Amino acid sequence: MTKPVLLDIADGIATITLNLPESRNPISAQETVDALVDALDSMNRDLDVRVAILTGAGSAFCSGGDLKSIGQPGGLGGGDPVRTPAQYAHNIQRVPMMFQTLEVPVIAAVNGPAIGAGCDLACMADIRIAARSAIFAESFVKVGLIPGDGGAWLLPRIVGYSKACEMAFTGDRMDAQEALACGLVSKVVEDDELMPAALALAKRIAVNSGDAVRMSKRLLMRGRELRLAEVLELSGAMQALAHTTVEHKDIVAGLVARQQSKLTPSS
Template identity: 60%
Template sequence: MPDPILYEQDGPIVTITLNRPEMRNPISEAGMIDGLVAFLERLGADSDVRCAILTGAGSAFSSGGDLRKMHAALDTRANQPTLTPRYYTQGIQRIPLAFQKLDVPIIAAINGPAIGAGCDLACMCDIRIAGENARFAESFVKVGIIPGDGGAWLLPRVVGFSKACEMAFTGDALNAQEALACGLVSKVVPDAELLPTARAMAARIAANPPQAVRMTKRLMVQGRDMSLPAVLEMSAALQALAHTTADHREAVTAFLEKRPPVFTGR
């Protein structure tokens, strides 16, 4: 059986590919969860990585959960409800927590349907680019459950409360242009241009001083739940660190000398 997730590094840019195309890349099985969490931890620990791309193999980004396994577990879930919280906390809920810890910017290149937990997975990324055939649905209600993977926290922060409620209460799908209109994605491109566009954006991010980029991401992530005074205090502390870096000195010097900077990550 092929690896459920592929990890490919090209210089400072890593591409992570969900690799179960025959199943439309569900993320609820243990192998996929373990692999994705491990790769996110690997990204964060590798100082040579400056940006990452997450995409899906085949025609789908991610179908979210595996309905066949869900059907097989119907009696168990109904008869032993105390097992379900543990199933989530030790399973799929590890994924949003791993994203929350990640300081490396990550771009979702959404190559097809992103359904249920697949939609939430896209929302865990920092930037979302969609191919023309991408589809999005917060569709848990369609199968009589709720978003157990953090979608109720993620989606409103991406599209706003009203649109998130519309998506979650109806379970209806959005096409790529509708996703663009509500801010779920920042760009829609022809399917054939999806990965090249994501790589070009990743290269633009990777061209900047990596420590400053990582600190900026940490500030943006933490800032979603902090008061303005707390964000200002954190900003001042991180700025003190940024001013000590060799890349800051190089950036200012190169600007004044009218030459391209050379950043080393120090």
């Protein structure tokens, strides 16, 4: 049986791949959600992991929900309306909640269409790089639905309220260049350069202190919700911990030693 999600870890970099290319990597099935949440949790608990790349197998990043099963018995929205909120909470809504707990930075390497919940999944990552063939759409209204996976919270924080409204109300598709222009992605590369570009960025992150990177992400995540005074207080507490880490002390010692060697005249 094909694993719906693959996890590979090497040299402090985790690669998480949605692995249902024949159906364009939908994420609404319970087994896929479970596998994705488990992969994210596993790499987050591995303190040797410093950064992660999220991508899709085949020609699509993620097609969102599987329309064949949505609304059917056993599928999302396929039962008693009173139970639908619980269905969502135990299914796809576990994904954004898991992302909120991650201390490891995540780079979304968007290798093709990211549609509906797939667009929102890309938004759950910290950094997004798009292949030139990537397509984005907050397309729930096109099938008479609303973003049930946190898109209404995620999208305005990335592209701004007005652009988020345009995307959500029209459901229109945007190409990679428009996504770059509105800040949905930070970089667009040729299709065959996507994973090398994502890996190069991951390596630039992974060379830094793992403790500092994790704390920096935690601080940035909390900073979206806190007042400045609260962020400053939290920053002070985290900095107190950072000063005690072995990596910090070793880095500072190395920098001081290099500075002293430059100042010492040669005999």
